[in-house]
Amino acid sequence: DTAVSQTPKYLVTQMGNDKSIKCEQNLGHDTMYWYKQDSKKFLKIMFSYNNKELIINETVPNRFSPKSPDKAHLNLHINSLELGDSAVYFCASSQDLTGGRGYTFGSGTRLTVV
């Protein structure tokens, strides 16, 4: 069983469209995250949620809206997609906010905006 699963794996869409990426974890973790890996392969935190509550929003444009219906799911909705949004988006989870027992990552969603 996949611990952190993301769908879709690939997403190709036109500028201006709205799209969503879904993430689910079956590890029983309290905390979930979205990370963005840019074209230079650098990973940066976007959001973190703890027990469905937003904890961190790292200066991400408000076109990005995360939603956590329960602590096992953290979805990412992106409005009015721009070329610069093209990247790989990774979902991750940790047992708690300290991440003391480590983070588990999904396999990523490669978003291409054309």
Add this chain to the structure above:
Amino acid sequence: KQEVTQIPAALSVPEGENLVLNCSFTDSAIYNLQWFRQDPGKGLTSLLLIQSSQREQTSGRLNASLDKSSGRSTLYIAASQPGDSATYLCALSGNTPLVFGKGTRLSVIA
């Protein structure tokens, strides 16, 4: 603000060689340090996790050390193999979620 630096950015070695990847960080108030591997076009695979109270962790041919006082960690790979070719990422969690270095791209030549 935590900053993580990995040196070298890229490394090419012949098969069988032992090698060391370096990671340095600016804020020693960490909960843990985690080493990941990323293959091209793939996700992140966790290799080793060192809790802040620990000094090292070992898994097979991999050994990671942590020295909080100097702000350094090393990942030692013994008897490297072509299958070890990947990007290795160092990441730390503390008062903020996991902060990553830019990685070391390793190529092991058969």
